Amino acid sequence: xxxxxxxxxxxxxxxxxxxxxxxxxxxxxxxxxxxxxxxxxxxxxxxxxxxxxxxxxxxxxxxxxxxxxxxxxxxxxxxxxxxxxxxxxxxxxxxxxxxxxxxxxxxxxxxxxxxxxxxxxxxxxxxxxxxxxxxxxxxxxxxxxxxxxxxxxxxxxxxxxxxxxxxxxxxxxxxxxxxxxxxxxxxxxxxxxxxxxxxxxxxxxxxxxxxxxxxxxxxxxxxxxxxxxxxxxxxxxxxxxxxxxxxxxxxxxxxxx
Numbered sequence: 001x002x003x004x005x006x007x008x009x010x011x012x013x014x015x016x017x018x019x020x021x022x023x024x025x026x027x028x029x030x031x032x033x034x035x036x037x038x039x040x041x042x043x044x045x046x047x048x049x050x051x052x053x054x055x056x057x058x059x060x061x062x063x064x065x066x067x068x069x070x071x072x073x074x075x076x077x078x079x080x081x082x083x084x085x086x087x088x089x090x091x092x093x094x095x096x097x098x099x100x101x102x103x104x105x106x107x108x109x110x111x112x113x114x115x116x117x118x119x120x121x122x123x124x125x126x127x128x129x130x131x132x133x134x135x136x137x138x139x140x141x142x143x144x145x146x147x148x149x150x151x152x153x154x155x156x157x158x159x160x161x162x163x164x165x166x167x168x169x170x171x172x173x174x175x176x177x178x179x180x181x182x183x184x185x186x187x188x189x190x191x192x193x194x195x196x197x198x199x200x201x202x203x204x205x206x207x208x209x210x211x212x213x214x215x216x217x218x219x220x221x222x223x224x225x226x227x228x229x230x231x232x233x234x235x236x237x238x239x240x241x242x243x244x245x246x247x248x249x250x251x252x253x254x255x256x257x
Contacts, residue, residue: 015040016039016040033050035049036049044064046062057105058106060101063099064099067099072095075102081203085135086198089105108199113186121226125230127191127195128186128189128234129218129239130238132189132238135200136180137178141178144179153256168253171249172245172249178210179208181205182206183204212250215250216246219247
């Protein structure tokens with residue numbers, strides 16, 4: 001591990017502005033049903049809730065044409081992962097000149113960054129670790145058609161014009177190959193009312209990789225969302241000891257890719 005602490009890039013994601021513009025495609029999808037913007041990411045993507053409480057409530061993700069986000073690829077990953085673990089069920093996806101969209105059915109539970117869980121991080125972090133372990137155990141590596149390996153991520157980054165730092169070290173040996181979530185930040189785990197994990201969302205980067213590609217980002221995200229000191233609790237709930245070398249490497253890779 002490097003002698004200097006690593007500060008990963010901080011995503012500018014969170015609740016959207018009250019004055020956010022509703023894309024025409026999302027307005028058309030909603031029709032006369034209530035429509036509420038609930039999330040905005042750093043690339044200009046938006047998430048909307050369509051409908052009131054009940055079985056018919058939907059969530060619609062929308063991304064502008066130049067965002068680089070492939071919602072069709074996420075739909076493919078959700079359909080595959082949904083055979084093994086709780087993820088949103090795809091209803092529709094499409095594109096027009098204004099952007100792309102992905103509509104899914106509501107998944108039971110609430111995000112681990114709601115005010116309730118931010119006030120009870122001990123419960124939330126245990127659920128995060130247990131949920132990530134369950135995801136890694138349930139998704140079959142040998143059947144997974146998607147990659148999130150180091151080589152794959154660096155190839156995608158270079159193709160997108162990202163300059164890979166010359167001082168990026170060689171990756172450490174693989175600890176354990178799993179199907180990684182790909183964006184295991186705290187908001188992407190949902191919790192039941194009793195504080196147990198209920199499912200995962202935002203699986204657009206899902207693919208096979210060393211489990212520390214997920215674990216490094218998940219532990220870092222606990223500090224971003226709950227404050228310092230929760231990394232070991234997440235790893236304990238997952239069922240593994242800290243690995244500073246792999247954590248450092250995969251946080252560096254996260255910054256690049």
